[in-house]
Amino acid sequence: RKTKTLEGKTILITAGPTYEAIDPVRFIGNHSSGKMGFSLAEEASRRGAKVILISGPSNQVMDDKRVELYRVTSAKEMLEKVFQFYDNVDIAIASAAVADYAPKEVAKEKIKKNDDSLTIELVKNPDILRTMGEKKSRQFLVGFALETQNEEENAKGKLEKKNLDMIVLNSLRDEGAGFKNNTNKIKIFTKTERKEFELKSKDDVAKDILDFVEGQLLK
Ligand code: C5P
Numbered sequence: 001r002k003t004k005t006l007e008g009k010t011i012l013i014t015a016g017p018t019y020e021a022i023d024p025v026r027f028i029g030n031h032s033s034g035k036m037g038f039s040l041a042e043e044a045s046r047r048g049a050k051v052i053l054i055s056g057p058s059n060q061v062m063d064d065k066r067v068e069l070y071r072v073t074s075a076k077e078m079l080e081k082v083f084q085f086y087d088n089v090d091i092a093i094a095s096a097a098v099a100d101y102a103p104k105e106v107a108k109e110k111i112k113k114n115d116d117s118l119t120i121e122l123v124k125n126p127d128i129l130r131t132m133g134e135k136k137s138r139q140f141l142v143g144f145a146l147e148t149q150n151e152e153e154n155a156k157g158k159l160e161k162k163n164l165d166m167i168v169l170n171s172l173r174d175e176g177a178g179f180k181n182n183t184n185k186i187k188i189f190t191k192t193e194r195k196e197f198e199l200k201s202k203d204d205v206a207k208d209i210l211d212f213v214e215g216q217l218l219k
Contacts, residue, residue, distance in 0.1 A: 004048030007049070008048070009048075009049045009050070009091060010049065010050045010089045010091075011041075011049045011052070012082065012089040013037050013092075014055070014078060014096035015034045015037020015053060016034030016056035016096055017032040017058070018073065018077075018097075019074060021073075021074070022107065023109065023111045026110075028102065028103065029057070029099065030099065032096070035182060038055070038062060040095060043203070043206040045066050050068075051066070051067045051068065052085050054070045055070070055071055075125040076125070076126065078096060082132065083131075083135075090140065091142070093209075094141075094143050096128070101124055103120050103121070104123045129164070130162045134163065140166070144170060145167055145169045145170065152169065152194075155169040155189055159191065168209060169189065170186060171185045183202065184202050185199040185200075186209070188209070
């Protein structure tokens, strides 16, 4: 069996959370570890792809020096970095847990605890994946979905709305799946297909996802 199955392909992967600054010392963020995106990057590189990994704040380390890793902080920075490369990639996988909203203004000084309540106005962040979908030409575009209700319907809705070729649904209901765990249980959807996988390590999930992508590219 051929091992360098992604030789000649360029893959862009987003990973991790984003941090949206409130003041010089505080931010709004989430518990995404970045593990899924790092596993995808390592596996894609092993398969011979040129990999561009754009990650929000994460403790993950990249041992594979061939992976081009860019560390960013906010959604805006991630968007900017993604579109530095997007035109020239064959496959893009958005596994980052991008913050949906960011503080409208970043306080210049640390906010003091004076009043009994504090209101921070938030404004919508750019949807990086949706923007990729709008600008799609040759790219095979993969998104992730993490839903708590009507999961399959919502995932398929996102596939359409964001103009994706494939979406990976993470189940939150399954023990061991999702954000901070080293394991994940996924379902994959394209416009015409649906495939369900067992609970497994994120390294093995990465293999399943890339196997599926490769299968689609051959169609
Ligand atoms: O719409 P929702 O946030 O649930 O979609 C999740 C998918 O969209 C993930 O693939 C995530 O990486 C991507 N996304 C993004 N930019 C955002 C929000 C989500 O790229 N601002």
